[in-house]
Amino acid sequence: MAKVTIIGATGRLGSFASHPIAGIPHVDEVLLMGRPGRENLLAGLAHDLTDSCAARGIWTEISSSTSEEDCADSDIIVITAGAPRHEGQDRIDLALANARIIRPIAESVGRHAPNAIVLMVSNPVDVMTAVALRYSGMEPKQVFGLGTHLDSMRLKALIADYFHVHVSEVHTRIIGEHGESMVPLWSATTIGGIRISNLPAFSGLPIDEMMQRVKSSGSFIIKNSGATIYGPGDAIATLVQTILGNENRILTVSSYIKSEVHNVGDTCIGVPARVNRRGVSPVPIRIEESELEAFRESVGKIRGITREILEKLE
């Protein structure tokens, strides 16, 4: 059984994500962590979530804390602390301010829970994953980000809708930045096990419109309802379940890569990775030339911003 700590639990995403996480069968303890001064809010959330567990007929111990040392013995630490973007902002605009929030959190996690697996969610997620990796002092397999998993799920839903098939029939991936330069891998997209480009209907697929919808999903939701909550919250829970269930699923998450994709990398970015109880390991892949070109650009962008932010944090 496992302990999962959520740092940023008073926020909209952290508090929602705690709900599906508390229902994962491998989880017997959820710790809601927040900043000093938020004790009452955390206590209220913990009480409410305890009631939810009772209503669902499950027994998971829910606790709350503002003391960083309480994350000790966590199996997984989910980090959602930090500012979200507002309408009109890019995720990258949050980079320096959120890096200054993530650095001390990562240092504390590395000190108190050096054997945990860290799932970074705060944006810009690829850059924050690199900050957490650097300042936690943990291994690359232990520190990863939600990356383009959510984008891949968004594209999957659009493809399933277009072809009128169940989502489980669609396999697709978006790699690269969780942001403007993300890259869809049509070469790795299948419907019912058949490569999408081998289906006659593929020629009519509105690829550009679909990608535009995926890229603007976050800003659309933020503009209309204030924050993205259910999509990322359930995506976080899927990752927690995959790790604790030692499921060896290949999911598209932000991981540190060096040589896995045509030797492009030296940064944390969304790539297909094996996810299990030991953490995350990027899967070596070969992609088509046009996809590689776009991926190279995405990596260059994120590597440049990451270096700049890490230098400013020194």
Ligand SMILES: NC(=O)c1ccc[n+]([C@@H]2O[C@H](COP(=O)([O-])OP(=O)(O)OC[C@H]3O[C@@H](n4cnc5c(N)ncnc54)[C@H](O)[C@@H]3O)[C@@H](O)[C@H]2O)c1
């Ligand atoms: N990667 C993704 O797909 C994805 C999806 C949704 C949200 N996010 C990101 O998650 C983060 C949280 O989003 P939200 O909607 O829950 O925001 P929110 O404003 O509702 O919550 C922010 C949380 O961060 C905490 N926090 C803020 N400043 C802090 C500081 N200096 N030290 C410690 N904690 C601090 C707050 O107390 C709160 O718990 C944002 O960065 C957002 O962009 C990422």
Ligand SMILES: O=C(O)C[C@H](O)C(=O)O
């Ligand atoms: O779009 C955002 O800022 C939140 C998140 O990254 C998302 O894609 O839902």
